[in-house]
Amino acid sequence: MSKTEHGAAINRGNRPLSPHLQVYKPQITSVMSVFHRITGVGNSIGAILIAWWFIAAASGPGPFGFINGFLTSWFGHLLLLGFTFSVCYHLCNGIRHLLWDAGYNFELSAVRTSGLVALAAAGLMGVGLLIVGWLN
C-alpha cells in the first residue's frame, strides 16, 4: 500500500512480521544465549563494585569501611551471591562460545551436552568460590 493524501499513515497490509522471541518454546540453546547477555550486563555492575572496592582500599580505612560495610550487609551478601553465580555462568558459557568461534561444538547434541556441562561447571565453581569466601 502507499501513502495517504496527507503523506502520513502507510497501510502495509496484514503481512506477517518476523517472529518474536515469545513465539518460540524456550530451549536450552536460546535460554542460555539470553542468559549470557543478561549475566554480562549484570557482571558489568559487579565490576563497578570491584573497582569501587579497590579505589576505596587505596584511599584509606575510612572509605574502605563504607564499601566493606555495604558488601558485608545482608543486601551486600545477597548481591555477592548473585554476582558469584553470574560470573561463573558467563565464564563457563563464554568458553563454550570460544569453542564455537574456533569451529567446534556445532552438532545439536553437542550443543545441548556442552550447555549442561557449562551449567554444572558454573554451579560447582560458584559453590567453590563461596566456600573460599566463607572460610576466609
Added chain:
Amino acid sequence: MGMKTSRAQVRGLGSAKSGTDHWWTQRISAISLALLAPFFFITFAIALGKPWDEAVVLYKYPFNAIIAALFILAVFHHINLGLQVVIEDYIHAPALRTGMLIGLKLLCGLLGFAAAFSIAMIAFSV
C-alpha cells in the same frame, strides 16, 4: 548527484570494514579473562570482608597486584566492547545511542584506570 555515474554513487558504501577488530579484541580479552579469573577471584574472595589492613596486605604481593591490575584492565575493555553491542542492539534513537556509547567508553576508561592505579598505589605503599 545526477552527474555521477551509478558506480560513483555507491562507492564507499557497504560495510564499515572495521567490525573484525571489535570481534577479535572481544575474543582476546575473553581468553585473557578466562586465564586471569581463577587467580583474581580466589584472592578477591579471600580479601572480601576482611578489615582494611588485612585486605590491603594481600595486594602488596606483586603476584596478586599484577593479576588484579591485569584483570581490571581486561575486564573494563571487555565490558566496553560487550555493552557497546548491547546498546547498539536495543537503543535506536540516534542521539541517545551516541550519548550512551560515549558515556560507556568514558566510564570504562575512568573505572579501569582508577582501579588499576589504586591497585598500584596499594602495592607500592609501605
